[in-house]
Every structure is written in C-alpha cells, then in structure tokens.
Amino acid sequence: MIQKIAQVMLYVNDPQKVADFWIESLDFVTIYKENTQGIIQIVIAPSRDSETQFVLFERAVIEKLKPELNFGTPSILLASQELDALYQKLQKAGVTVGKVVHRPQGRVFNFADPEGHYFAVMEEPFLLDLIDRHKKP
Incomplete structure (x- = not known):
C-alpha cells in the first residue's frame, strides 16, 4: 500500500538555477545532488525531514532518454x-x-x-x- 507521496519530479532547463531559486527564495534545502552518466538529479525539500521532495532533472537529457514522459509541470x-x-x-x-x-x-x-x-x-x-x-x- 502507498503511504505517502515521496517525490515529485520536475523537468527543468537548468536544474541548478531552479534549485538555487527554491533554496534562496523559499528556504528549501538540498537533500542530495547526483550526476550519473550525464543525468543531473538535484533533490530539494522544505526541510531535511520533509515527507515530500522535489527532484529536479534536466529536461533535455530526460526527453532524449524517455520521450514518452509528460514534461509539463504539475x-x-x-x-x-x-x-x-x-x-x-x-x-x-x-x-x-x-x-x-x-x-x-x-x-x-x-x-x-x-x-x-x-x-x-x-x-x-x-x-x-x-x-x-x-x-x-
């Protein structure tokens, strides 16, 4: 059974710029940042113990790997x-x-x-x- 919404993926043009916005403007924190095989993934949240996190991906890279995904912002x-x-x-x-x-x-x-x-x-x-x-x- 599903207990909670853990992460929301956001596909953006510049993950670091968007992460900086959330951190500087809304006091979010970086949970972790990873760059594996050219796929940048930055996980941010309102706090370290937040139940839900945003995962920022570079849209252009993910579009090439998974073109069937919905890339609109929820x-x-x-x-x-x-x-x-x-x-x-x-x-x-x-x-x-x-x-x-x-x-x-x-x-x-x-x-x-x-x-x-x-x-x-x-x-x-x-x-x-x-x-x-x-x-x-």
Whole structure:
C-alpha cells in the first residue's frame, strides 16, 4: 500500500538555477545532488525531514532518454503558516507573484520559478481545516 507521496519530479532547463531559486527564495534545502552518466538529479525539500521532495532533472537529457514522459509541470499546492511573510519575501526578491486571493478554502497566491513554472501557496491553517473536513464522515 502507498503511504505517502515521496517525490515529485520536475523537468527543468537548468536544474541548478531552479534549485538555487527554491533554496534562496523559499528556504528549501538540498537533500542530495547526483550526476550519473550525464543525468543531473538535484533533490530539494522544505526541510531535511520533509515527507515530500522535489527532484529536479534536466529536461533535455530526460526527453532524449524517455520521450514518452509528460514534461509539463504539475499543478502543485504548497502550504505555509506564514503566508503574508512569504508573499512579502518573494516580492522583495523580485519573484513573479500573483495577488493573494481569498477563496472559500482560505487565502492563496501563485508564484513563478525562474523558468516560468507556476506554483500555488495556501495558508496552512485553512488547508489543514479543509483536509479535516473531508476526513469526517
């Protein structure tokens, strides 16, 4: 049985540039970096003990090896207990951010990485409450 989502593969043009963005702008950490037979793999996460990690691969290399894969960036919703502080930090860093939107589920905003891939961040208390409501019969 599946216990959790362990890793999400992201296919990018420049894995190191994208890793640096996540580390510098969002305080992610590098779990490990590997270059085996020309395949660069950088694993990053919000913390060393995070249950889910991003694995950054160089898109052009993987496209040659596995052209049947879907190379689009998945829609990923991140959670933050400090939505306003994160929003301001990203703005000050010059990151492309959307407006904070008030949704029935809570406040959320989008941001783009250096390659134009968009991600969303939702305020965590609202996200946890939403999950709890769906668990109850």
